[in-house]
Amino acid sequence: MSTISIKTPAEIEGMRLAGRLGSEVLDYITPFVKVGVTTGELDRLCHDYMVNVQGTIPAPLNYCPSGYTPYPKSICTSVNDVICHGIPGDKVLKDGDSVNLDITVIKNGFHGDNSRMFLVGKPSILARRLSEVTYECMWLGIAKVRPGAHLGDIGHVIQQHAEKNGYSVVREFCGHGIGTVFHEEPQVLHYGRPGTLERLEAGMIFTIEPMINVGSREIKEMNDGWTIKTKDKKWSAQWEHTVLVTETGYEVLTLSSGSPPPPAFITAPSQPVAA
Template identity: 50%
Template sequence: MVKIKTKEEIEKMKIAGKLTAEVLEMIKNYMHPGITTQEIDKICHDYIIHKQKAIPACLGYKGFPKSTCISINNVVCHGIPNKEKIKNGDIVNVDISVIKNGYHGDSSKMFIIGDVKKKYKDLCKSTKKSLYIAIRLIKPGIKISKIGENIQKYIFKKNFSIVEDYCGHGIGKKFHEDPQILHYKNNSQITILKEGMTFTIEPMINFGKKEVYCCKDGWTVKTKDKSYSAQYEHTILVTKYGCKILTIRKEENINKILMNKK
């Protein structure tokens, strides 16, 4: 059942979303070759706990052992921070989820590390644009299936593939709520967007084929063909006439994102 948030809940969601964005803004200064993913995780953990007086939602969620998900190159999502060092030429997704006052924010972005090949920069750029294209659609009365349909229309033109095994999700007091947000064309979603709905859009786009697999650790998801993968994610609130990005970062131009031109 899709939950419509009250004004009080929306205010708490705005706070959680702002804090989530701030973690991604903070960590960009540390994203350089030589740092390990567990060092990045600790910096984020300490910032959330001590600076924000909040809770890292990932830590302990269904047994996940760390406070962030960090996914490098052919890792699609749910990478567990460890002793692996980030290298020049890597593309790295950092996924942050923060709980404040009992409500969740959830967002991720790609970091381009040093001299990255143009084709992988294009992958990241296209993934981010596909998210923005989806966000521009959001308003009351729209079928949820339109989100995936328009992401697919753009991504297939770029000759990339869309991971179908994972999706966006409703979010609020619970980390994962209804509805599911599929990032590809589908006929299974008849849900109509309504004012007060909150959910994530988080397309995972592969340079090669769409097939993925989960590693023996039960979390880390990789591409089967070892091709690189990129993901961007925002938490969205459906408003009376459109939407609000609750996890917007200072580096992003919200007017450019929300304008109706493609």
């Protein structure tokens, strides 16, 4: 029997609000992501916006899963070869850097979780391409979401697209169910075989957040207990949305006025997007 929670209409409304607010933090911080800013300053700006403007709670701050020390900041800032969970601090963003900002807010008990890639100054072709392919991977995964589909369908299409472009998929971290709990069932793997794993039902809510590497998929954990880097020091990228399974398809909950548009192949008439 599935342990994946099916959200009620009221819970879905709560998740819509939290998701939009999570996305609006990324809209707000976008103009500040530029050469010379520190990751700590980006954290401070996001924290103040969440707490003082939105009235939301930064979910990562003091988050402490079993076996970890409490996470010390309000957002994650993962620069260049950092795959995920980079802790903001004194690092200064330089021309050509790429950085993932991962934002999760809590509003009325509900979590809105999303992340975007930012290319600083004049990015290299490599950095731009990695970000674009990773974004496509996320949306290809999202487009597989509908009742009756399987989680393996999502992972398969992401893995296929990444590897076709010469990249690798991180295996140790994955998307996750989300609601009033930050991380719940199911685990959403970004690799796999179609027709495998849990069958999707309307009312499920989970994140799709592929981590794609230029080099090998091998990882290493830093001494701070949180920061994860590529073992070969090559760059990594990640994009993330929170997605609701609807009666007819999917609804992306982490959208706002500043969200980048889906790739053209998603909005094409042959690929209708469920409202």
